[in-house]
Amino acid sequence: MKQVKKAFVYRIYPNDLQKEMFAKTFGCARKIWNLMLDDRINSYKQYHEDATPIKETTPAMYKKDYPYLKEVDSLALANEQMHLRRAFTNFYRNSKTVGYPKFKSKNRNRNSYTTNNQNGTIAIIDKQGIKLPKVGVVSMDYHREHTGKIKSATVSQDATGAYYVAILCETEVEAFAKTNSSIGVDMGIHHYVVLSDGTKIENPKYLKKDMQRLQKLQRKLSRKAEIAKAKGIKLEDAKNYQKLKITIARLHKRIYNRRHDFLHKLSTYLIKNHDVICVEKLSVKKMLESHLAQAITDAGWTKFLALLKYKAEWYGKSIKEVEPYYPSTQICHVCGSKESKKALHIREWECSSCHSYHDRDINAAMNIHQHGLAI
Ligand SMILES: [Zn+2]
Structure with missing residues (x-):
């Protein structure tokens, strides 16, 4: 206890x-x-x-x-x-x-x-x-x-x-039962996370839909603001504008709640099933990549890591954080040879030394796993 x-x-x-x-x-x-x-x-x-x-x-x-x-x-x-x-x-x-x-x-x-x-x-x-x-x-x-x-x-x-x-x-x-299992987690751009056991966890689809709807409504809101301004009406008194603002606030709330729910379930799943979870420390570079890919995950990652950390602490498990400069995408997890940097669009590659064929993200998760366990 x-x-x-x-x-x-x-x-x-x-x-x-x-x-x-x-x-x-x-x-x-x-x-x-x-x-x-x-x-x-x-x-x-x-x-x-x-x-x-x-x-x-x-x-x-x-x-x-x-x-x-x-x-x-x-x-x-x-x-x-x-x-x-x-x-x-x-x-x-x-x-x-x-x-x-x-x-x-x-x-x-x-x-x-x-x-x-x-x-x-x-x-x-x-x-x-x-x-x-x-x-x-x-x-x-x-x-x-x-x-x-x-x-x-x-x-x-x-x-x-x-x-x-x-x-x-x-x-x-009460601590969770020990499972004698460990895992590596790569926070992805095409997937929310990819695990070293090969599991790829998608971004929830509804989140993408909600985000698109949010963007649409926000554009609509700024148009309404312009119309009110042109008519010389104060925003506080512009009824349509205020109504839409509340609709947007509700949608924000729904997105927040659903994301919260998703992150809670995912972090609990990992903590329950593994004693040691190896993750990459968040870096500005990774955040930027996610913006480039127009992913909707960046804010979620910080929270996801925070959830993993406190749950590990509560339930007797441990988190190993791998430094972000560790080149997890460039190293072949089979033979350990380091390849050159790979552009974001390269999703699969072959190791030039041992000729193993890799899925970019799964290989990265495996490297994070190995490297994390060695810490
Ligand atoms: Zn290799």
Whole structure:
């Protein structure tokens, strides 16, 4: 048994008063984030100008100037401070891939705030509501039982206007049975992944269809925006535009959910069936290749790797990451000789030393497998 933190997400249905409180809290959380970010930026400037030590502000310091901050859940504000700190740490650690923390605008696609459970301030009531600080009991669709102790709750509202709560619980998970098996995974361009046992896993077809539909609707949306502009109508008042915007937000959500589902199933399948999973570390080059091939997988890969890693950790399996510069597509996995670089369109090739015939991606997955096991 292993102690882990697991999130459970539920749709919630606040009443009008609760909606008002959520809107206020989203606003205050955003305000605190922006104030702190602004002060932090200024503090850095000062540091560079006259070596004034960098100081970190706290939410309490702003309550005098902005008394309305006192009206909302103070833990929501404290969590913004933590999130901002994490955003900076993340930026300094991976500045090549992670951007500088940004200001949050009012017209975001998603609003949210996080609060903590302090001796039962957050609780599930009769499997039909959730008690939240300053808000009271909000009606919820408790479609699946949560396990463990509730640590925190994140309330969010998406672009379609729907509300959700994600509760983070401290719970225990049991390791999966050992299988004495290992595998190599090549994240492909023509396939989602290719495994060293020869399995090729396709991108889900519906995803491609949905993405095409999304692109079409987005073009339509920009045309509607132009029409409104030509007629001198503000976008907020352009009904057709707003309606289409919600349709697009719904489609986005559906794509997100389906991709999420696909990645979850695939990662669980690998973790259940293998003790060691060898993968290639994500590289900018690979991401670019995927853009070139107009694949729709790039965002999914980062998430896929993250899912594999935490599931391995939870269920007692291990992930071996092969460096991205390892030439997995150029080496013959049979005799180990290294061939010249191969253009993306070459899907099959013959080794000039041992004359083995290779499927490009399966050979790459086999190399990742061998190389990963040797680490
Ligand atoms: Zn060979």
